[in-house]
Amino acid sequence: MSSYLVANYDVTNQEGYNTYLSAVGPTIVAHQGKILVAGPNSTPVEGDPGGVTVVLEFPSREALEGWYNSSEYQEILNLRLDNT
Structure with missing residues (x-):
């Protein structure tokens, strides 16, 4: 059965958030995830x-x-947390 992650937040530092965006996609795909809304x-x-x-x-x-607990995602998670 499919499972969904829903996140909703405000960006506080666009430059730092852009760094997160450039890194997060491959981590999602590597775990068979799909971005439905972003x-x-x-x-x-x-x-x-x-x-x-x-x-x-x-x-x-x-x-x-x-995916969420993977070392790949955990290495970049702070980029989202620190910039949103």
Whole structure:
């Protein structure tokens, strides 16, 4: 069964965030993930989300957790956390 990661945040440092963006895609693909939504152009039906919405799809919960906990992603995670 597919599993999804949904993230919503505001970018506080675009230059640092761009470094994250250039590195994150290959880590997702390496774990069979797909980027379904990524960017500032989502239109919420309800609520007041942050400026960027990201939806990732993985073939299973195990694949999602494998990506998130992988050394490749953990090495760049601080680039997102420090710049959003």
